Amino acid sequence: xxxxxxxxxxxxxxxxxxxxxxxxxxxxxxxxxxxxxxxxxxxxxxxxxxxxxxxxxxxxxxxxxxxxxxxxxxxxxxxxxxxxxxxxxxxxxxxxxxxxxxxxxxxxxxxxxxxxxxxxxxxxxxxxxxxxxxxxxxx
Numbered sequence: 391x392x393x394x395x396x397x398x399x400x401x402x403x404x405x406x407x408x409x410x411x412x413x414x415x416x417x418x419x420x421x422x423x424x425x426x427x428x429x430x431x432x433x434x435x436x437x438x439x440x441x442x443x444x445x446x447x448x449x450x451x452x453x454x455x456x457x458x459x460x461x462x463x464x465x466x467x468x469x470x471x472x473x474x475x476x477x478x479x480x481x482x483x484x485x486x487x488x489x490x491x492x493x494x495x496x497x498x499x500x501x502x503x504x505x506x507x508x509x510x511x512x513x514x515x516x517x518x519x520x521x522x523x524x525x526x527x528x529x
Contacts, residue, residue: 393492395420395433397440400501401508404517409510424512431514434489439516440508441485447521452478 394411395401395418401409403422410421411433419430448455456474460466493501505522 393490394418396437396489396493397498397501397508399498400506401436401510404509404511406509420510420514422510422512422514429512429514431510435514436508436510436516437489438485440519441488442482443516443519444521445482447519448478448481 398411399408401420403409407423412419412421412430414430418433420433420436422429422431452475453471455478456471457466459474460470463470505520507520508516509518509520510516
């Protein structure tokens with residue numbers, strides 16, 4: 391069984407229309423409507439761009455994110471914090487596994503509820519990743 395694209399239901403085109411998904415053979419794809427022509431873009435191409443952009447947003451904020459995570463989980467000790475920091479610093483190495491296994495449906499639903507949104511063009515280039523609640527670079 392093939393895995394769905396990671397961001398199913400969260401990807402929009404430049405006209406703010408949700409992008410559909412399908413399988414072409416065994417390959418999951420996003421379908422972008424380019425003035426009536428349905429472009430099938432391999433989902434891994436888009437998903438990796440999104441994951442890389444998310445990684446760039448995290449980079450440099452590992453300690454803050456770790457502190458917040460361990461506090462929310464009630465595990466606020468030095469060892470838990472160190473584990474979280476290390477996981478965040480090496481998150482890019484986990485992308486292959488994530489693409490292979492996919493996100494649980496509940497995770498995608500939650501991301502959508504929080505306003506997470508990916509905008510792509512008809513070539514599959516990620517134009518913008520909207521992720522409300524992030525720390526701005528100047529904060």
